[in-house]
Amino acid sequence: MAENSNAKQVRGDRLIANVLDATIAELSRLGSDSISVENIAERAGVNKTTIYRRWATPEKLVRDALLRIANEGIVVPNTGSLRSDVSKLIDMFRIVVASPHTHALIRMHLSGAMHGDLAALALSIHRQKDEQMKTVFVRAVARGELPPDTDVDLLYDTLVGTFFNLTFFRPERASVARIEQAVDLILDGAKNTARRLKHNAIPSRRRSNRTARPKSAQKARTSR
Secondary structure, three states, rough: OOOOOOOOOOOOOHHHHHHHHHHHHHHHHHHHHHHHHHHHHHHHOOHHHHHHOOOOOHHHHHHHHHHHHOOOOOOOOOOOOOHHHHHHHHHHHHHHOHHHHHHHHHHHHHOOOHHHHHHHHHHHHHHHHHHHHHHHHHHHHHHHHOOOOOOOOHHHHHHHHHHHHHHOOOOOHOOHHHHHHHHHHHHHHHHHHHHHHHHHHHHHHHOOOHHHHHHHHHHHHHHH
């Protein structure tokens, strides 16, 4: 591809932001194995040589693009109510799935083309975002809205897995009402699990007490 002779003379932070955003968009569109510096330059409105002066290799460019994703802040809902927080979390998920940044990370994970440091960085970013959003459930446990022994990781994975399954593989079923029903089902299950475990533990203790009585009675008869 020929140099972009009409490219604007963009410099400094704006240049970096334009190039990294263009890189993320290309990662979202093609994945890391098919990324092209020429396409990134055209999308960013700069010359290819401008990119190479700052990023010597495509790998270094991709790394900085991933770090840009990592540095994006996430405002975790904290309304004081689990149900309200989860509703806002679902709204956030809807925005996230439409973002090129999310598509870029998903493509990197699914393509299997990334290895070494870049693959580890992409995975760590994904996990960092997850840990931030799990605080919704950690707070709910602290407030007593969820049982103390709630498996926060499993609860979060169930919620996210359901949302992404409906959104990507069952879009005809991914209405707001349907997703809200799924949220209620998941949260009710999380709250009731501890109750079932507690209920099942009571007969067990009673059985052990009944078993213990004959032994004590037998000792009493023997002493006589």
